[in-house]
Amino acid sequence: MANGPALTLDQIGSHNAERIDALAEDYAALDRQLARRGVDIAQVKSAVATFSVAVPSWGAGRGGTRFAKFPIPGEPTNIHEKLEDCGLIQQLGQVTPRVSPHFPWDKVSDYAALREEAANLGLGFDAVNSNTFQDQPGQAHSYRSGSLSSTDADVRAQAIDHNIECIEIGRQLGSRALTVWVGDGTNFPGQQHLGRSLDRYLDAAAQVYAALPGDWRMLLEHKLFEPAFYSTVISDWGSSMMAAQELGPKAMCLIDLGHHAPNVNIEQIVARLHKAGKLGGFHFNDSKYGDDDLDAGAINPHQLFLIFNELVEAALEPRTGFDPAYMIDQSHNVTDPIESMLCSAEAIVGSFAKALLVDREALRAAQESNDAIIAFRALRRAYDTDVAPIVALARAEAGGAIDPLALYRTLGWRERKAQERNTVGLGAGIV
Ligand SMILES: [Mn+2]
Numbered sequence: 001m002a003n004g005p006a007l008t009l010d011q012i013g014s015h016n017a018e019r020i021d022a023l024a025e026d027y028a029a030l031d032r033q034l035a036r037r038g039v040d041i042a043q044v045k046s047a048v049a050t051f052s053v054a055v056p057s058w059g060a061g062r063g064g065t066r067f068a069k070f071p072i073p074g075e076p077t078n079i080h081e082k083l084e085d086c087g088l089i090q091q092l093g094q095v096t097p098r099v100s101p102h103f104p105w106d107k108v109s110d111y112a113a114l115r116e117e118a119a120n121l122g123l124g125f126d127a128v129n130s131n132t133f134q135d136q137p138g139q140a141h142s143y144r145s146g147s148l149s150s151t152d153a154d155v156r157a158q159a160i161d162h163n164i165e166c167i168e169i170g171r172q173l174g175s176r177a178l179t180v181w182v183g184d185g186t187n188f189p190g191q192q193h194l195g196r197s198l199d200r201y202l203d204a205a206a207q208v209y210a211a212l213p214g215d216w217r218m219l220l221e222h223k224l225f226e227p228a229f230y231s232t233v234i235s236d237w238g239s240s241m242m243a244a245q246e247l248g249p250k251a252m253c254l255i256d257l258g259h260h261a262p263n264v265n266i267e268q269i270v271a272r273l274h275k276a277g278k279l280g281g282f283h284f285n286d287s288k289y290g291d292d293d294l295d296a297g298a299i300n301p302h303q304l305f306l307i308f309n310e311l312v313e314a315a316l317e318p319r320t321g322f323d324p325a326y327m328i329d330q331s332h333n334v335t336d337p338i339e340s341m342l343c344s345a346e347a348i349v350g351s352f353a354k355a356l357l358v359d360r361e362a363l364r365a366a367q368e369s370n371d372a373i374i375a376f377r378a379l380r381r382a383y384d385t386d387v388a389p390i391v392a393l394a395r396a397e398a399g400g401a402i403d404p405l406a407l408y409r410t411l412g413w414r415e416r417k418a419q420e421r422n423t424v425g426l427g428a429g430i431v
Pocket of ligand 1: 221329
């Protein structure tokens, strides 16, 4: 396949032409409002224009719950079709220029060709993700009792080899990070020795770490529960940081917003990991209860804003290696994944824009004088500002659509793809 961009410049141009005057009016009004607050809107827009977040290849398909999956016509069935959808998301939104692939799901025979195929769609590759949380056809050993932390040395070796293979594939794709999440854990008290299972994980992870190229990072993703419901080996940010510190400077912690105990103060975890120089990246999603599946900003946009507030603070006091990798990681059970990812990317970049509006001087002064209400107001004032005109103009100036969702809805994309693509089977859902 040698597919180029899905949209012509004319399509985006005529869409924007109908909307640019109204947007310019809104932007000018916001400019006046922010100027009164001493904020230079052009600077905020420039910073917004440099922001990007990766999309996961698996996010292009409809996700599932643990119970079922309901595919839609025209859904992508392989990495080529996923890239095609991700290319369209990038063309429309101009904030998701990289795709994070997952192996073995996205395996192909020629990675140089895949890299070129992505480049033709305006895409690069972000962190590669290994998968040792399910068995693959023809695999010599089962992960039913764990992978990197398995009690069986042959299973651990197989999991290590798979991660090293992912690094090799990632090199060919131009990636510079390996994200490791294992489903290892237990369902019963006593099932495994809690200390020894972590020791085995660390020993195996060190062998993966040793295979990292010099300019790569290993992102450790923790998860409190699921599929293991009593204990997981890398359960929380403490275990993750302990592992990252033991492995070495290239190992960093990755925060998936849905992988914590309920009501955990995630923004404080961001600040703590940054202090330790171990803040490696984010998987954005949202949750109401204990899931990691809902769309970013859909349930708790304030939390998303507070996380970005900490990231803006962190950028003001950067530590060695501070360059967090941002990715969307959610499960689209009831929406068209393209629409969800367009809206999520907008929510994420919007939260970043709001965090940039915080009057840091006023905040700092209020903090120093223990004036809680003024400190809180400094944050709330930024959070309450409608930054949509900044985000939309930055997008339009980058070549994207002023209203990506509206333009997407006019394309008949799924109907066309339903004619071209194979039907997705009723496979098991992926978390
Ligand atoms: Mn994740």
